[in-house]
């Protein structure tokens with residue numbers, strides 16, 4: 001329905017803005033591109049569903065998010081992958097786990113502060129009936 005397409009178009013514009021803000025934050029550089037399986041050959045043996053912010057930007061453009069909740073599910077995937085692949089007590093692993101938790105809090109807070117909750121409800125209604 002035409003107005004539904006207008007709603008989803010507005011969602012894509014909003015999600016690109018969120019994605020850009022997260023990807024442009026130097027704290028989150030390690031989450032901006034897929035982990036390089038040449039550099040880290042055991043990564044795909046441990047992480048079965050890789051995710052990163054550049055991939056998420058492409059998913060926005062390919063209309064693969066119908067509501068902000070779906071977008072936040074992929075943020076959570078980035079976070080869980082980082083916690084699972086970097087579990088050690090070392091300061092390097094502790095730092096990336098801390099960054100992953102910061103990414104989650106930034107993303108959820110940005111969306112909560114900048115998104116009208118009625119708009120998200122409308123997107124979720126469209127998504128459920130499709």
Ligand SMILES: COC(=O)[C@H](Cc1ccco1)c1ccncc1
Nearest residue numbers: 030031035040082085086092096
């Ligand atoms: C999401 O990024 C990661 O999980 C990689 C894993 C990794 C380990 C060695 C090379 O890369 C990472 C990158 C930067 N700093 C810590 C870990």
